[in-house]
Amino acid sequence: MKTKSRYTTLAASLLVALPLGLGSVASAQAETMITAVMQAPLRSLDPVITTAYVIRNYGYMIYDTLLSVDADGNIQPQMLEKWEVSDDGKTYTFTLRDGLKWHDGGDVTSADCIASIDRWATQDKMGQIMKELTTATDRIDDKTFSMTFSTATNIALRALSKPSSLAAFIMPERVARTSPAEPITEAIGSGPFKFVMEEFKPGVNALFVKNDEYVPRSEPASGMAGARIVKVDKVRWVSMPDAMTGVNAIKNGEIDFIEQAPYDLLPLLESDSNIQLIVSTLQGGQPVMRLNHLQPPFDNKLVRQAALAAIDQGEIMQANIGDAKYFRTCAALFGCDTRYGTDAGAGDLVKADAAKSKALLKEAGYDGTPVVIMHPTDFANAGGSFVPVIAQELRQGGFTVRVDAMDWQTLVTRRASQKPIAEGGWNIFTTYLSLADISDPLANYAAASNGTGAWFGWPEQARVEELRQNFATTDDDARLTALATEVQELVMDNVGVVPLGEFAVVGAARASLKGILDAPVPVFWNIEKTGK
Amino acid sequence: MASQSKLHLFLSSWSTRLALAMIVIVVLMAFLAPWLASQDPMFLDPSVRLKKPSAAHILGTDAYGRDLYSRIIYGSRVSLMVGTGVLAISVFFGVILGALAGYFRALDSVIMRIMDGIMAIPAVLLAIALVSVSGASLTTVIVAIAVPEIPRVTRLVRSIMLSVRSEPYVEAAVTLGTSPLKILLRHMLPNTVAPLIVQGTYIFAAAVLIEAILSFLGAGIPPEVPSWGNIIADGRSYFQLLPGLVLYPGIVLSLTILTINMLGDAARDALDPKLAARN
C-alpha cells in the first residue's frame, strides 16, 4: 500500500511536471526562422568585387555600414557616433560608436574602416572618384579617423551611405587587405546577423543566425537608417529552380518570403489570405538598353538616335512585367519621382516612331549591317524578356537585327569586348539598374561618358564628364538639379544609354511576417514571425 | 522479293500503319508550316500575352503574345531537322569509325577506347558542355547531340564487321587481293543496313527528345526559334496559370517520339528474322 501510494504520488507529480518541463524546453527550442527565396541564388561571398544584387543583400546581413540613408533621403550615421567637417569643408573626421564588435570577437577599429574603404573604393565607381579627390586618410585613434580632400566636397558622405552597388561594407582589416583580384571567402562582419559557414551550400542554401552581441542604434528604423533590430532567430536563404516552384512552396508554407515574385503568377498569390504582397518601388529598377559606341553602326550618332526612336517603352515593359500596376514608362535617367529625375530631351524615347527611325537611318546612310543584340536566356529581369520585343521594334524601324542567345555569364564576358563583331564584339545589350543605383547622378554609372573608361558601351561626351565632376563638389540643391538636367539632355541626345521604363518589384511573404521595411534593399531586420 | 515481304511484314500491324500516318502528318506539318500556321510564329504582341484559347489564337498565346498553335506547327521543323541532322552525322561517322575498327585490327583498340571514353560521359552533360563551347544555334545543337550517339553506331557497325569478317566470301575476296575499300563496300557494309535502319529510328527519336531536354535546361536552340523543347521551357513558369503552354507542345512532342519509336520497333521486327519469331 505504502509503496504503491508512493509510486502513485511520484507518477502523479511526474505527470504534472512533465508537461511543464517539456513546455519550457519546447518554448526554449521553438526557434523562429524565416525561409526566403532571394532574386538569385547566393554563390559567392565577396560583395565588393561584384555588383550582383544578391551578394549586396548578403552583405547587409552580416556587415554594417558607417552611414546610411533614411526614408526621407537624408544621410544618417550608422556605425558612426558622429562626423565633423572642417571649416574649409575639406576634412571629415569620423568617430565610431561604442559596442561594435566582430563576429569572432574583437572591437571594430578605425584601421578596419580605413582598409575596408580602401578596398571598396578601388572597385566602386563613386568610390574611385572619391579616391581621386582624397589627399590624405589618417587614423587618429582606435575609434576615429579622418579623410582630407583636395576640394570642399561631401562626396565621402554620399559615397559611404550609398545603399547599393557597391555598398561600403566594413570588414575586418585582415580580410579587407585581400587584393580585389581575389574573392573573399570568409564571412566575418559586425552586422546584425552571423553567417553559418558550415551550412553554406553555394547556389542552394545559406543560413544566418541572429547576432546576439549586436548593439543596434536607438532611433527607430527608417529606410536603411536607424535601429537594425533582429526579431527572429534564423534566416535561411534557399533557391528555387523556377518561379512556379517558388509560388507553390510559399502557398504550402514551405517558404516564408520571395524577394521578387514573378508578375504573371501574382494572381495565384493575391487570392491567398495567407500571403501578403509587398509592392516596392524603392527596390524597383530601370531596365536599360546599352549601345556600343565604338563599333559600327552605332558609332554613328544618327543611327543611335534611330534606335531610340524605334523603341516603344510601353510594349517592352508589358512583355516583361505584364500588369500595368507594376510598371510605368519613364524617360528620366535618374528615375521619375526622384530628386534629380527629369525627362528633358527625351522626345521620341517613350513611344515608337518607326517612320522617324527609318528616316534617320536613311540620313545616316545605314547599309543594313545586322546589329547584334546579346540575349541572356537565363536571366529574365536582366533583359531576357525584353530582347525579342526590342528586336521586333528595331526591325520595324528599319534595322536588320541578329539576336545572339547566350547565358548571362557569357554575356558578361562578351560585353567587355571592344572589338568588332567579327572578333566577338557586340552592338546592344540590356540589363537593369536598381532605382537605388540611378537616383544619385554621381552614382549613376550609366550616365558616365568618359569613352573607353566608362561602363560597357563606352559613350564619349567630355561636357558630361565635366558636369559629373561638378556633382562631387557642390551640395547646393538648385545647382545639382540644373547639372542633372543638362546631363540628361546631353546623354539623351548622344544616346549614351536608353532607359526602357521603370518597374516596381513585388515581393511575397506569408501573412505571419510583420514589420517588413520599405527600403531600397530587402533587409531582414525588424521582421518578426508570428505563427506560420 | 525478300524486301517486298519485309515491307509487307512491316506494314502488317495496324499500329504500325497508324504510326506511319502520324509521322507523315508531322512531316507535312513541317513542310506546309507557312500555310498551316495562323500567323508568324515569331510575331510578338505583348498586349495579348498569356491568353486562353480563343478564335484568334486557337491554342492561346505565350508570355510574349505569340500564337501557340503557330509555334507548335513550326516547331515540327526544328525537331525534324535536329533528328535528321543527328541521324546523318552519327551514322556517317559511326559507319566510318566502325568499319575502320572492325576491319583494321591496329585501329580497333584506339578507336574503341576513345568511343568508350565518350560513352562514359553522360550524353546530356556532354551535349550541354558542347553547346556552351560553341554557342547556341541549330548546327551546334545538332552536333552536340550527335557526338554522344556516334559511339553507339560505331559499336554496332564494328560488331557486324567482326562477325562478317570470318565469312567465307569475305576471306575469298581478301585472298583474291581485292582492295579493302571494295570489300567493305560490297561485301561487309551491306550487312549493316538493316540494323542501322532500326538503330537509326531510335537515334532519331532520342535526338528529338534530347533537344527538348537541352532547351528545357536552357542550353538548347535559341529561344526565338520555336522548337517544342523551347516552347515548353518558356511555358514552365506559367504551368499552373496556363497548363496548355506546356501540355500542348508536350503532347505533340511525346506523340512524335512515340510514333518514331513504334516505327523502330516495327522495322526491327520486320528486318530481323530472329526477332520476328518473338512476335
Next chain:
Amino acid sequence: MLSIILKRLAATIPVLLVVAIVIFSILRLTPGDPAAIVAGDGATVEQIEQIRRHMGLDQPIPVQFYRWITAVLQGDFGTSLISGLPVSDMVLDRMGPTIAITLYTILYTVLISVPVGILSAWRRGKPVDKAVTAASVLGFSVPVFITAYLLIFLFSMVLGWLPVQGYRPLSDGLWDHLRHLILPIASLGTIYIALVTRFVRSSIIDTLGEDYIRTARAKGLNERGVLLHHALTNAAVPILTVIGITITMLIGGVVVTESVFNIPGLGRLVVEAILAKDFTIIQALIVLFSVVDIFVNLAIDILYRIVDPRIDS
C-alpha cells in the same frame, strides 16, 4: 578471376584518360571567361587579367591539364572558380540527394520491370503482353519533365497529397525523406521501367528459344520450372547489362528531375556549373560520373562471371 579483374581495371585507365582529355579540352575551348565573371561588372581589363593569373588560367593548356591531373590523383579537386570553395566539399554536400534518387529509382525499376517483363514474356502475344509492350513504348517516349509536371499537377496541386518540390535528408525523418522523393522517382522510373521491361522481356524470350530450354522441356520439366530456373539464370546476364547501362543514362534523367523538383543534388550542380563556366566543378563532376560509370560496368562484368562461368571474354 583476380587476374581478369586486374586486367579489366588496367583497361579502364586509358578510357579515364580519354574522358579527362575530352572534358578538359572542351572546357578550355569555351568562349566564356570565368575570370571576367568573377571580376564582375565594373572590372577593368587589368583587373580581369589579375584574376586570370590568380586562377592559373593564363598558363598554356597542357600545363593546366598536367597541374589538374596531378592534383586530382592526390585527391585535390581544386576550388570552384566562382565561389572559391573547395570542390570536394561541394560534391560531398550534394551527393546525398543524387545517390538517394539513383538508388531508389534503380530499386523501383528492378522490382517492377523484372516481374512484369517475365510475365510479359511468359504470356507472349496475349493481351497482357500487348498492353505491357504498348505501355513501355509510351513510357520511354514521354520526356521526363512532362511526366513530372503532370504528376506534380495531379498529386501536389489538385490532390495536395505530396509536396511540390524540395528534398529532406534522411536525418529529417524517414517519412519526410521518402515523401519528397515519391514524385521524382515516379517520374524517372516510368522511363527506366519501360526500357528495362522491354529488355527483360526480349531476353527471356530469347532464352526460352534456346536449344537447352527445348531439351529441358522435352525432358518433361514443366513450364514454370523451365522459366524460373533456366531462363532466369541465363537472362540474368543481359539484365545486368541493362541495369549497368541504365545507371549511366540515369544521370541525364536525374539532371532534369533535380531541376523540376528543386533537389540540391549533383545533377543540378553540374548543369549550373556548365552554364556558369565553373571549370573546376565541371571537370571534377564529369570525371566522377565517368569513374562511377566505368566501375559500375566493371562490377557488372565481374558479376557476369560469377553468374555464368561460361563467359570468357
